[in-house]
Amino acid sequence: MSADHGGSHGHVRVAAVDAGDRTGGWLPDVDARMATFESSLSAILEPSITVIENADRIAVVPDVHYPFHPSTGMVTDPALVGALVSHIERRGDAEIDVVGAGTGIDADRTAAYLGYPAVLERFEATFSGIDDETSRTRVVRSVDDRSVPFAVPTDLLERTVVVVPTLRPTESGAVAGGMRTLAALGDETDDPDATAVAAADIVDPALSILDATTAYGGTPHAANAIFAGPTAPTDAVAASLLGRSIDEEPALSLALEDGARIDVERVGPEARTLDVEAIGDRLSGGELPPDGDMHPVVTAAYRLYAAAGRDAVPPQLEGKGDAD
Template identity: 30%
Template sequence: MTAQHFLRATRTPSVRPDDVRETVRDRITTYRGRLSDLESVVVLPDTHYPHHPTTGMVTDPTVVAGVVDGLREIGIESITIAIAGGRHVTGTRAARYLGYESLTEELDVEFLVLDEAEQVDITVSVDGRRVPGMMPKPLREYPVVNVPTARYAWETSFAAAVANLGRSCAVAEAPAIELAVAAKATDVPVTLVDAVYTYTGTANATGLLLDGENVVDIDIAMATLFGVDPADEEYLRILSQGTPTEYPVEGVSLADVRAELPLRPKPKPDEPHHLVTEAYKMYTRVSGDAFPPQLLGNQTRK
């Protein structure tokens, strides 16, 4: 991994697709010196579930389009958009629902479902020992432009750069070790965080982009956005080999953005989100169908 510590935060003029796409393209072209010698690049968005992009839970295809525009302007012709599903959906379904299949046709780039890609063995040094694992061959062989979201997560306080890499890496270890392995095993010359919409218990339109060359630096900066002490995240302590060091972010104060966020308690993984429950209540009233009792949780049905 690179030792560079340059971080830049930018706010788009609006959340309209044209404004977002143009701003992303401009940010990517600032890495011309770092990317221009690359022959092939894999672009990796966060596509763990087919949420609507305005929920802040998945990378907006518009942001990915801006990344591809920037890479093309730099002169990179061989570009692949790689899609990884999640625990409850395959990459193929996520790509179809989120619009990535049609986007790759529009942009004339390659399309790859990581669930279906060849897996290769990896072994990296983490916390003073050699840790084996597996990951998709394309993520091991080619440089990755990482395009994560800024959202709450289950295994960690938040999901951003490293978590997006870790979703495609399989390691028979604790989540922190798995995340560290993924970060060390992947060549990521540039990360651009899609925080145009964030998810902090509820969605919010921030118009924020954060980019840099080091995934650990990115996540330490994102901790500021979520009001999290980076030292409380084990994977950041491992990757930093001690206390995580926070480097300055140019352009926008993340602390100021955090003050605007509607920080709500993180939903519990074993309880339905209240919006899901309310949506099903509306559905049952309209359709006359039965209400799924598992969505009630500890509630009394009204």
């Protein structure tokens, strides 16, 4: 797969996730899901492993914007984050925090619904929710000849950052991606596209890992793949899989030079059989359901999740809060 727009070059790696035991595309057991990422993570992390090994402090930033069940593809699977933390711990001795921000609901509460504390307690890592009390540093970047401020959580400026978005659209139809996942850590803005570009430039992630294990494009789809590369090129690949060109994505148009070329390299044990184009065919044109009209798959998955975990039904099933 190659998105050829002539100009500068971006390289993204993709690996198939072991789907052998994923009945119906989803494994309820988080340890079993973590095991399926072993070979794929090793393959996509190879070019960046030296940076990760040499880091003293690492922040992993998943998409935890709202407590949708991970089987919907609307949030990053905590099993992928757990497998990533495990991989990092085996390769170095960095201090690791998982950092996230919610939309209309407390991030720590969202993380608890998604199961992050239970996953991270296996390792020497913790979840840190971003909220109004978080210490921030206001940094200004020039984006398209405009001065764009971003109130970045101060701690991120002192860490090597790995952002882990999920493959889904936002309510506006734009790709969620790594840039917008980072922008969600700041304050609301009237110019979300420029802010997303500024946030990615300021935080400067060492790597973006796109969770396409279960992707959302109108309905959940078991794509069973993960992508990795620089943040904007990886977002461009995500947009392409959702049927959107760089020109249709204002944030990407601002972040990438005119004529940017993005190459996708298949890696890992299943590289020869990994059909990236088929993922795009399945997801292309997919959008979120209209406001107040949650897809029945999402509703059913979370009611089952709540029943199994003896938890309350999360707020989106009670008509509370906002999701994007």
